[in-house]
Amino acid sequence: xxxxxxxxxxxxxxxxxxxxxxxxxxxxxxxxxxxxxxxxxxxxxxxxxxxxxxxxxxxxxxxxxxxxxxxxxxxxxxxxxxxxxxxxxxxxxxxxxxxxxxxxxxxxxxxxxxxxxxxxxxxxxxxxxxxxxxxxxxxxxxxxxxxxxxxxxxxxxxxxxxxxxxxxxxxxxxxxxxxxxxxxxxxxxxxxxxxxxxxxxxxxxxxxxxxxxxxxxxxxxxxxxxxxxxxxxxxxxxxxxxxxxxxxxxxxxxxxxxxxxxxxxxxxxxxxxxxxxxxxxxxxxxxxxxxxxxxxxxxxxxxxxxxxxxxxxxxxxxxxxxxxxxxxxxxxxxxxxxxxxxxxxxxxxxxxxxxxxxxxxxxxxxxxxxxxxxxxxxxxxxxxxxxxxxxxxxxxxxxxxxx
Numbered sequence: 001x002x003x004x005x006x007x008x009x010x011x012x013x014x015x016x017x018x019x020x021x022x023x024x025x026x027x028x029x030x031x032x033x034x035x036x037x038x039x040x041x042x043x044x045x046x047x048x049x050x051x052x053x054x055x056x057x058x059x060x061x062x063x064x065x066x067x068x069x070x071x072x073x074x075x076x077x078x079x080x081x082x083x084x085x086x087x088x089x090x091x092x093x094x095x096x097x098x099x100x101x102x103x104x105x106x107x108x109x110x111x112x113x114x115x116x117x118x119x120x121x122x123x124x125x126x127x128x129x130x131x132x133x134x135x136x137x138x139x140x141x142x143x144x145x146x147x148x149x150x151x152x153x154x155x156x157x158x159x160x161x162x163x164x165x166x167x168x169x170x171x172x173x174x175x176x177x178x179x180x181x182x183x184x185x186x187x188x189x190x191x192x193x194x195x196x197x198x199x200x201x202x203x204x205x206x207x208x209x210x211x212x213x214x215x216x217x218x219x220x221x222x223x224x225x226x227x228x229x230x231x232x233x234x235x236x237x238x239x240x241x242x243x244x245x246x247x248x249x250x251x252x253x254x255x256x257x258x259x260x261x262x263x264x265x266x267x268x269x270x271x272x273x274x275x276x277x278x279x280x281x282x283x284x285x286x287x288x289x290x291x292x293x294x295x296x297x298x299x300x301x302x303x304x305x306x307x308x309x310x311x312x313x314x315x316x317x318x319x320x321x322x323x324x325x326x327x328x329x330x331x332x333x334x335x336x337x338x339x340x341x342x343x344x345x346x347x348x349x350x351x352x353x354x355x356x357x358x359x360x361x362x363x364x365x366x367x368x369x370x371x372x373x374x375x376x377x378x379x380x381x382x383x384x385x386x387x388x389x390x391x392x393x394x395x396x397x398x399x400x401x402x403x
Contacts, residue, residue, distance in 0.1 A: 035369035038378055039080030043135050044364055045386035047267035047342060048145065048215075048237035049084040050349035051114075052107040063118035070347035070354070073121050075362040076140055083131045083386065084140070084361070085236065086111045087349065088167060089147040092176040092183075096150070101158060104151035108165050111142055126166045128394045145213060145236055148174035149181070154197050156204055168393070169211035169236060172198065172221065182218035184248040193220035194228075202228045209400030211393060214238075215269075215344070219248060222255055231399045232263035232392045237344030239274040240266075240328050247280055253335060260336030263395065265388045267344030268328050272320040272353040274346075275328060279318050279353065286311050322357030326370045329384065338380045342389045343367070 032040065051062055051071050066072040071084065088107045094100040115122040123134045125141035134141045144165075149172045152158045162170075172181040177190040180198040191198065202225055205212050212233045214222045225233060241250040251259070251266060259266060272279035290307050297303045332341040347354075347361055357366050364385070371381050 033365070033369070035372060036080070036365045038368050038372075038381055039365045039385070042080075042382040043082045043131065043386040043390065044080050045083040045085070045131070045342065045389045046081060046347070046361070047085050047234065047344035047389060048087050048147070048269075048349065049345065049347045049361070050087045050089055051084070052086050052110050053089045054348045055110055056103075056107060061117075063114060063121055070345075070360040072361075073118070073140070075360055079360075079362040079364040081361050081364060082135050082140055083125060083143055084347075085143050085145045085169070087147045088144055089349070090150050090174070092148060092150070092174045092178065094150060095148075095176060095178045096153075098153075100148075101151040101153055104146060104162065105165070108144065108162075108167070111144055111166075115142055124166055126168060128390050128397060131390065143168050145169035145171065145211070147171045147213075147216075147236075148178065149198075149201070150174070150178045152180065152201065154179050156201075159201065159204055159208060159210070163208050163210055167210070169213045169234060170205065171213040171215050171236060172201075172217050172225075174216050181221040183216055184218050185216070186218075189218065189220070191221075193218065193224040199224070199228060203230075206230045206396075206399060207403045209397050211396050216249065219252070219255070222251075223258065226258050226262055229262070231396045232265070233259070234264055234342075234389065234392060235259070235266040235344070237269040237346045237349075238266055239269045240331055242331065243275065243324075243328060244273075244277050244280045247274075250274060256332060256336050256340075260340045263340075263392065265340050265342045265392050266332060267342040267389065268325060268332075269350075270325055270345040270347070270354055270358050271350030272318070272355055273350070275320040275324045275355060276318070279320055282315065282318055285315075317353070319353070320355040322355055322366055322370050325355055325358060325367070326374060329371070330374065338376075338383055339388055339391075341384055343385065 049071055054069055060066050062072045065074045088104050090100050090103050115124050122142055123139045125131045125143040131141045144167045146167045149170050173183040175183055175185040177183050177186045177188055180201055181194050182189050182191050212229055213236045214225055214233050215235045215238045239250045241247055241252045244250050273283050293303050293307055329341055
């Protein structure tokens with residue numbers, strides 16, 4: 001890999017475009033760093049952003065600047081974000097209920113509302129062609145991924161209904177085992193991997209053209225998916241267990257190797273607890289101490305009510321950094337190659353745990369600069385920013401078209 005040199009604006013733009021720049025192009029890039037230019041030039045796909053659930057909990061108009069949260073239109077434009085997968089997140093508490101399916105449809109409605117409210121800014125994307133065409137028009141694409149397969153409710157007609165509404169990946173489970181798969185967070189291994197319906201669902205997802213997301217599932221479920229699937233899979237927002245020992249939510253090196261052989265992509269989660277063992281231990285210790293207080297005083301006690309603030313005051317949160325996120329990317333690249341890594345920030349989904357240097361969707365140029373500083377060339381950066389995910393999505397589309 002080689003560094004892209006920091007050079008004058010005109011020369012840099014010529015290097016980036018591979019041709020003589022026009023005056024309009026130069027004006028468009030004037031004053032931007034090389035990292036910003038790269039972020040603007042290439043499609044940035046983020047595999048997981050929790051805007052729908054955020055606006056469901058507290059409505060805010062993300063087509064304009066917002067005072068809080070990690071995503072809004074001006075910041076997305078500033079960061080060069082082109083295709084954020086909107087997470088249709090359904091809490092595990094709603095598993096096995098009609099409310100699960102209803103909430104998923106409501107969250108899809110909210111994404112459609114964003115696009116219809118600002119058609120000059122956003123557009124729903126249901127294919128790779130949509131993303132590329134909308135990028136060429138200067139629109140931000142809004143593809144959708146369902147986090148937690150609970151809304152399928154064991155009915156393949158629901159899979160088709162959600163596909164028809166634009167959902168293009170399904171995270172098979174979330175924080176508890178559901179009717180499809182065991183969860184990495186759930187000590188009960190109900191299915192020892194995938195359920196019988198889950199195994200059937202993998203095949204049907206292949207056939208319909210739905211990406212399979214193995215973030216959140218148990219290790220056994222991951223390996224069973226890899227055995228069953230006929231298409232590459234994704235981890236839409238997962239990091240690496242070698243940096244967070246014992247945290248099953250992240251992927252082991254062996255899992256990464258299998259993912260690489262499958263042709264899939266791991267999209268690195270930015271949340272500090274996913275990135276460093278120090279942040280992970282902070283969260284684990286807080287949970288243990290809170291559980292001890294609940295056992296001693298009861299869940300509704302003053303001690304428990306005041307615990308979180310007191311704990312944070314006495315134990316400042318050990319935020320990860322941009323460098324820590326880059327370490328995860330480097331590890332994937334060294335182990336299985338540049339073709340198998342992407343971005344799955346979990347913006348609007350991990351609260352106040354984002355790394356120093358990657359606090360919101362305006363931060364992608366900082367990630368690009370970090371990659372440049374570590375010797376990645378532009379072609380490699382373009383793959384990581386979005387082309388790897390688009391390749392996998394294209395392969396999934398092609399398989400479905402042939403079946």
